[in-house]
Amino acid sequence: MIETNIPKYQEELIKTLQTLVKFKSVKDAPGPNAPYGVEISKTLDAALEIGEKMGFKAVNVDHHAGYIEFGEGKEMLGILCHLDVVPEGTGWSHPPYAGVVVDDRLYGRGTLDDKGPMVACLYAMKILKDSGFTPQKRIRLILGTDEESGSNCMKYYLEKAEKPTVAFSPDADFPVIHGEMGIVLAEFTKKFGPQDEDGGIKVLEIKGGTAPNMVPELATASVVSPFDLSEIVALYDKADLVLTQEGSVSHIKCHGVSAHGSTPEKGVNAISQLIQFLSILDLQIGDTSDFIRYIAERIGTETDGESLGIAHKDYFNALVSNLGMLHITENSGKMVLNIRYPITYKERKLKKAIDSAIRGTGIELTNWHCAPPLFFKPDHPLVKTLMTVYKTCTGDENAKPITIGGGTYARTMPNAVAFGALFPGQEDTMHQKNEYIRIPDLMKITEIYTQAIYELSK
Template identity: 60%
Template structure:
């Protein structure tokens, strides 16, 4: 019923995504009544204005979130998206905020996570409206603004606005996500007593990473050499297939570690620049003391691993193994801090993870601080919401073999009753979320829009 409207709207949809990508919506310091900074504010204002121009009802929820709504009725179908993005990182081929198109791909930070699916969802609503569809329930596209850094946005929304009766979040993978692993973010911290002057190399600083849920693609150490390490760096690069630059800067030496960014839920797809640098520092003769103990502990208990085994949390269940990501580090001669992001199996409890870590940290002098936990989400594959969305996916793709899956990523679906993640990455597609040169294939953008259009129609017509 909506095919003609869909074809008519394709070009404008692509332009809308380009324009949204061109707004750098990375979290910044609050300014005035903009809780997450000016860039995120501009992204929210842009899409709400776009929705209003399409004839939908819109509301800005105190600059924390917003919604775009279509239809009437007491019940509501929710679509849960976010407009904030992680920092761009390094070494892009394309402008990360350019929205450039090349060989059928639209490049930019947020094209997959999550601006592309947000625009697809909005145009799915427009396709139905333009085709004259009258939904049996209200359709509300809910737009958060700090999903990547804590989701205070959606907490604020829930304090002020009603919850949908049923919802999906296009912020993961197709076909349907029936389970999301638990997520823990925390710091490991230690203050350093003054080191012994034993002639060892002085580590003046060590910094790296942009966000807990990103595999860091850059880290840098500043040190004073008391004995030469240039040859050690060269040998380490060869034997470990590492990329660490050795740079003389006056009296100081800089070690610049280059990795490969990836989403924190899939660290195997990246190369951790912090871990790479810690491995090198563990090989050289650094001053003995609390600082060196902290560095060596991290190198030996985390290193390049992402299973958490050496940190006492190498758990797995029938669905997934635990995933461990060292996301950020900030260290000088007085104290050190790393920020860790863990995705733990659906059948585990938060205390299982905390107790395992406590056991590994015992006697190290390292404190576990700023603990934040989001419990797992699980729906049986036979749940009506899961089965309805599976039928939509199969009808539109002809893929009768795929089954509902569980993931390490976290979505807004956890924050709402009767909600699951649905899309937007297709099976077999390249996942560039949180990586350099993030892109969305335009044909996939159009295909997901078609799928979301049918999903909205069916969810508005069925009792779930």
């Protein structure tokens, strides 16, 4: 019945996703009734209005979050989605906020992460409702608005609204995510003293990165050099560098390739590439050059934390580290690392290793935020039910639950796991330019989520 009904919703489903993609729901300065920015608040309003027009109960939780609910009952099935997106970056072949369809692909920021899966779940609820299904649990599609920047929206939701009895989040990979690595955002700062006017290159500013959980695709440096840098830049073949001159100031741009912070090896880190180049130059002696060379030597282009002394691997995963943001001025330097550590590793051991790595350098660990790992045994009833649904809908009898480096809303709720929406072997364009979702995949995940909601709420 589900497979037969789903195709007739395709056109409507696509239009709904296009409507939501057109909102540039990137976190911005707070405003009235907009704690995470006006565009995010507008996106939430639009999503709730769509749900209400479908005949569902729609509630705005003080503009921090919202939910769309179907059915009655004491127990509740929660579906945890988010409407905020990371910045679009540059280099798109199609406008990032237009929802253009080309060759069965719907392009736009959020199509995979997480507006596309959210719309699939909404229509899964509608398909069940239209079929006359009466759930034994309330089905609540919970809409967050700050997932990409720390999930403060879910903290607020939990203070003001009801927790689900059981939940899943369509914000990762298929099949079922039974484990998520620990996630640390570590901010390092150093105050600089006067530089030694020794005839070397003076660094005015270095800047790169827009979010810690993205591999930066652009980094820039402004320097004053006593000699012409053009030949050195032209001969350097380990990075994509562009040099421009403005009076006595040389501006160097380094272009990389963006990727999700949980898989930094899939991108090219523009900050790391630029720092490696600058570290070989004759910089003025002082705190600034010390900070630059420390980053080059102890972080470099590595994504495993080996030179920083934090590399670790267990049965499930290996640690990954992403140098997500850097800002150096004449007076100070600040960098932010996004670290994903294995499920069996301990936060205290990781922090101890980092404290040891910066001891005696003048670098201070000024901010530390940790989201502990999440783990369910593969034979947990929730994992088993969702695995059965996935195998039934895809025919993949060899599929097994997996662990990932990404962090999802599943961490914020009890008895919750991530479930989809990226299929094994499928191109992952989350947090990258030209993010897209294939329309056949969009319809397939709608089928899977319809079946999952049915099984978990019947």
